[in-house]
Amino acid sequence: MDIFDAVDHATRTGPASVYLLHGSEIGLFDWFCDELVRNHLASSILRFDYQEDGFEPAELELCSYSLFGERPLVYVRNVAAFVPEGRSGPDADRLAAYLERPVPERTLVLSVPSDKLDERRRVTKLAKRHAVVACPVPTRDRDAMAKLERLARSKSVEMEPEALAELWRRTGSLTLAMNEFDKLRAYADGHPIARDHVRELVPMQAEDSVFTWIDEVVQGKVAAVFEALDGLFRQGYDAFSLIALLARQIRLMAFAKGAADLERRAKELGVHPYALRTAARHAARFPERQLERLVRVLADAEWDVKRGRLAPEVALHLALMELAHASTLERKRAQ
CATH class of the missing domain: 1.10.8.60 (Helicase, Ruva Protein; domain 3)
Structure with a gap:
């Protein structure tokens, strides 16, 4: 069941006795509980951590009735009893017993920060009698x-x-x-x-930002390339690693240039087809001799840093200027 469908279903028909939320999108766990309160399906939220508290304190709350008619939602996070590495024991047995006979008119929400549950465990089989909600990262x-x-x-x-x-x-x-x-x-x-x-x-994720940066380098966007350097350094990239990443991209462009079957060439090189298709698109802007020269420029930059002839930052800046010059030159020729 999708978590949004679970909220809509609870709004229409009332909340279930037990919800088991699991997946990588852990922010949705708290959102789900907040939505039940916002839609007046619970008066408040009582939060527990299974790793620290076990299940007994949550069970006591579930089995206690308020004189004022309140219906708090009991939320237990990090329930390791549902994953292979989680330990069995008294808390798991207590949870299994509750799942067999949940208290009517009360709502228990259990969350597991894992996309997969241990299907062999008794607690998992018992939880599947109730509402199991997957919260994976969207793929589309x-x-x-x-x-x-x-x-x-x-x-x-x-x-x-x-x-x-x-x-x-x-x-x-x-x-x-x-x-x-x-x-x-x-x-x-x-x-x-x-x-x-x-x-x-909002900062870009490190992998995305360096990919975008490389894309700008081969397009000759000089100002954007140098403006982005400080951000890449703050994300943990050093000058030598950026030289290596650029060298890899230029080599991929050289390999992709003129390749009749990119899928086959990607398999031969052991790279993802998307990476080689991107490299082929960039390579179309450069003649083969220019790509060969750029491969040598970056290889020389790596060698000069390893031999101590140049500081990594200086070698990176020189390589970037060579790449920008080559890109600008090809753009003028195309015009």
């Missing part, structure tokens, strides 16, 4: 955008469609995107959040 952009829009709306965050797309591109996770909502809303100061707000406040 269309699904991610629909879910992100729903999350923003539930938190009264107004975002333009382009801003949502940019936020997803920079985070790649619903949990990470939700963590940015408050900051973006405050920065927008009462106005709808725009794409520029996201670009200014």
